[in-house]
Amino acid sequence: xxxxxxxxxxxxxxxxxxxxxxxxxxxxxxxxxxxxxxxxxxxxxxxxxxxxxxxxxxxxxxxxxxxxxxxxxxxxxxxxxxxxxxxxxxxxxxxxxxxxxxxxxxxxxxxxxxxxxxxxxxxxxxxxxxxxxxxxxxxxxxxxxxxxxxxxxxxxxxxxxxxxxxxxxxxxxxxxxxxxxxxxxxxxxxxxxxxxxxxxxxxxxxxxxxxxxxxxxxxxxxxxxxxxxxxxxxxxxxxxxxxxxxxxxxxxxxxxxxxxxxxxxxxxxxxxxxxxxxxxxxxxxxxxxxxxx
Amino acid sequence: xxxxxxxxxxxxxxxxxxxxxxxxxxxxxxxxxxxxxxxxxxxxxxxxxxxxxxxxxxxxxxxxxxxxxxxxxxxxxxxxxxxxxxxxxxxxxxxxxxxxxxxxxxxxxxxxxxxxxxxxxxxxxxxxxxxxxxxxxxxxxxxxxxxxxxxxxxxxxxxxxxxxxxxxxxxxxxxxxxxxxxxxxxxxxxxxxxxxxxxxxxxxxxxxxxxxxxxxxxxxxxxxxxxxxxxxxxxxxxxxxxxxxxxxxxxxxxxxxxxxxxxxxxxxxxxxxxxxxxxxxxxxxxxxxxxxxxxxxxxxxxxxxxxxxxxxxxxxxxxxxxxxxxxxxxxxxxxxxxxx
Numbered sequence: 001x002x003x004x005x006x007x008x009x010x011x012x013x014x015x016x017x018x019x020x021x022x023x024x025x026x027x028x029x030x031x032x033x034x035x036x037x038x039x040x041x042x043x044x045x046x047x048x049x050x051x052x053x054x055x056x057x058x059x060x061x062x063x064x065x066x067x068x069x070x071x072x073x074x075x076x077x078x079x080x081x082x083x084x085x086x087x088x089x090x091x092x093x094x095x096x097x098x099x100x101x102x103x104x105x106x107x108x109x110x111x112x113x114x115x116x117x118x119x120x121x122x123x124x125x126x127x128x129x130x131x132x133x134x135x136x137x138x139x140x141x142x143x144x145x146x147x148x149x150x151x152x153x154x155x156x157x158x159x160x161x162x163x164x165x166x167x168x169x170x171x172x173x174x175x176x177x178x179x180x181x182x183x184x185x186x187x188x189x190x191x192x193x194x195x196x197x198x199x200x201x202x203x204x205x206x207x208x209x210x211x212x213x214x215x216x217x218x219x220x221x222x223x224x225x226x227x228x229x230x231x232x233x234x235x236x237x238x239x240x241x242x243x244x245x246x247x248x249x250x251x252x253x254x255x256x257x258x259x260x261x262x263x264x265x266x267x268x269x270x271x272x273x274x275x276x277x278x279x280x281x282x283x284x285x286x287x288x289x290x291x292x293x
Numbered sequence: 294x295x296x297x298x299x300x301x302x303x304x305x306x307x308x309x310x311x312x313x314x315x316x317x318x319x320x321x322x323x324x325x326x327x328x329x330x331x332x333x334x335x336x337x338x339x340x341x342x343x344x345x346x347x348x349x350x351x352x353x354x355x356x357x358x359x360x361x362x363x364x365x366x367x368x369x370x371x372x373x374x375x376x377x378x379x380x381x382x383x384x385x386x387x388x389x390x391x392x393x394x395x396x397x398x399x400x401x402x403x404x405x406x407x408x409x410x411x412x413x414x415x416x417x418x419x420x421x422x423x424x425x426x427x428x429x430x431x432x433x434x435x436x437x438x439x440x441x442x443x444x445x446x447x448x449x450x451x452x453x454x455x456x457x458x459x460x461x462x463x464x465x466x467x468x469x470x471x472x473x474x475x476x477x478x479x480x481x482x483x484x485x486x487x488x489x490x491x492x493x494x495x496x497x498x499x500x501x502x503x504x505x506x507x508x509x510x511x512x513x514x515x516x517x518x519x520x521x522x523x524x525x526x527x528x529x530x531x532x533x534x535x536x537x538x539x540x541x542x543x544x545x546x547x548x549x550x551x552x553x554x555x556x557x558x559x560x561x562x563x564x565x566x567x568x569x570x571x572x573x574x575x576x577x578x579x580x581x582x583x584x585x586x587x588x589x590x591x592x593x594x595x596x597x598x599x600x601x602x603x604x605x606x607x608x609x610x611x612x613x614x615x616x617x618x619x620x621x622x623x624x625x626x627x628x629x630x631x632x633x
Contacts, residue, residue: 030413032414032415032417032418080592087599090355090359090413092414093361093413093417094552094591097545098545098588098591099592101585101587102585105585105588109582228422231415261432261433264429265426265429265430268425268426272407279410
């Protein structure tokens with residue numbers, strides 16, 4: 001049981017990692033990017049191609065893939081999000097959903113139905129483990145993912161709080177017009193914010209590929225996990241997101257311990273119970289992901 | 294005509310009266326299709342009707358209610374599941390299809406309480422989670438046996454031509470009833486309230502629109518409609534494999550139809566369904582590339598023509614064939630003012 005919970009907590013690190021970009025983008029632009037999970041899978045495939053064709057270790061591959069993701073994020077904001085937001089609040093949902101369908105099916109067309117993994121390209125790291133007191137083994141990779149999640153979340157928070165650009169992002173998300181009056185270029189700020197969000201998506205994609213297997217249609221599930229972790233964690237703070245990921249993953253792990261079929265059921269069920277409870281307690285709030293000062 | 298002020302509020306135009314007459318004539322002609330058309334054509338028409346229902350229901354929710362859901366496949370899946378379940382319990386399969394719509398509508402009512410508290414993208418993904426959960430739970434039913442699925446065997450008791458015609462008529466009746474119901478609903482006080490909410494929720498609430506109750510009505514209506522579409526799809530396909538019914542691809546189809554046709558226009562959803570039907574007929578065999586194309590076209594419409602084909606026509610030509618709103622005719626007033 002303790003083992004189940006510890007493994008769950010470590011898996012929660014991955015969920016927090018993939019949720020971090022989703023909440024970051026939402027807190028800056030008030031957009032939920034429905035292609036979020038598909039983009040993570042795209043990054044995993046990019047690392048796979050680098051490893052297979054050019055024998056580039058996935059960790060080194062990140063040096064290529066993360067800047068590419070940043071560019072992709074900037075383009076996503078300029079070409080899709082900004083434009084669709086002008087047509088109404090709901091249009092970015094439709095546009096990013098369309099984008100997700102395109103990405104998923106192009107990946108399927110390019111790579112077929114086989115499940116892939118980056119595990120073969122990272123040496124013994126995919127199965128190395130550390131023994132904890134009490135005879136519990138934890139994977140080095142799982143611990144590393146958890147640490148990466150904490151680093152990304154803390155890094156984003158520090159960036160938003162203490163750097164001039166972070167302040168510009170916060171000002172733009174509060175009120176783009178007024179931010180414009182004091183010389184902040186809202187378009188640039190949103191573009192860079194999207195670039196940062198997609199860098200975290202790239203890291204999450206690497207973690208996804210190294211920790212387990214993925215295929216072209218894995219993206220949808222990753223989006224749901226990210227969303228669930230973000231909503232369970234609530235307020236959009238660093239620890240909220242981490243806690244949300246952990247609650248989701250522990251629920252899934254306990255479910256899986258009862259029956260393999262119950263892994264996803266327990267996760268989705270916990271999400272809905274937390275959602276209902278939060279709605280009940282708050283007596284009807286609007287944006288669950290919104291940052292409340 | 295308001296003689297004192299010189300303006301009048303139009304609810305019908307000459308064009309729309311003619312359009313309604315045309316719709317009635319086409320509907321009447323469609324009733325006799327089973328006596329004329331071959332089995333293949335009849336099945337295709339049934340599928341077209343299912344698409345029209347799905348598009349109209351998703352449009353009611355998103356285009357009029359302002360609720361974009363990427364989980365409407367949950368109602369489609371539950372509609373099909375309820376049909377096999379009821380038929381398995383001994384109910385006449387045709388009766389089961391209608392009952393499934395009602396049952397899913399009833400299920401949607403309690404679900405609406407938490408879900409309608411969510412806004413924008415949160416509602417969209419929240420519905421997807423609900424759909425995934427429903428899919429997993431349906432898989433647990435021993436009748437369904439996971440992804441193996443089951444079939445609506447009791448339909449085999451009817452001989453093929455009669456069965457085909459009966460499904461066709463049921464689909465036609467369901468489509469006309471749902472479209473008619475939606476048309477009446479949107480022209481009623483509720484319709485005005487729904488559109489006010491879509492345009493500005495706070496402003497609507499401030500003039501006394503009961504926001505949640507109105508959204509709930511649309512949500513439940515759209516759920517029941519999607520469930521009937523699922524039941525009809527089951528009747529044409531005969532097999533119930535949960536994966537095929539709870540697939541997010543259905544949402545991709547619905548978004549394609551409504552975005553291309555024209556979101557928030559009554560005629561647009563129908564136009565979109567017919568276009569989708571044509572696209573599927575010609576390119577459906579292309580498999581994955583077909584899906585890439587659907588996603589890309591939906592994305593392009595969201596970016597370049599968010600009001601869709603019908604929305605663009607409507608703005609340009611002032612065309613309203615099936616008007617659900619009000620139109621102010623000021624021509625008499627303008628004439629009066631130009632007179633000395």
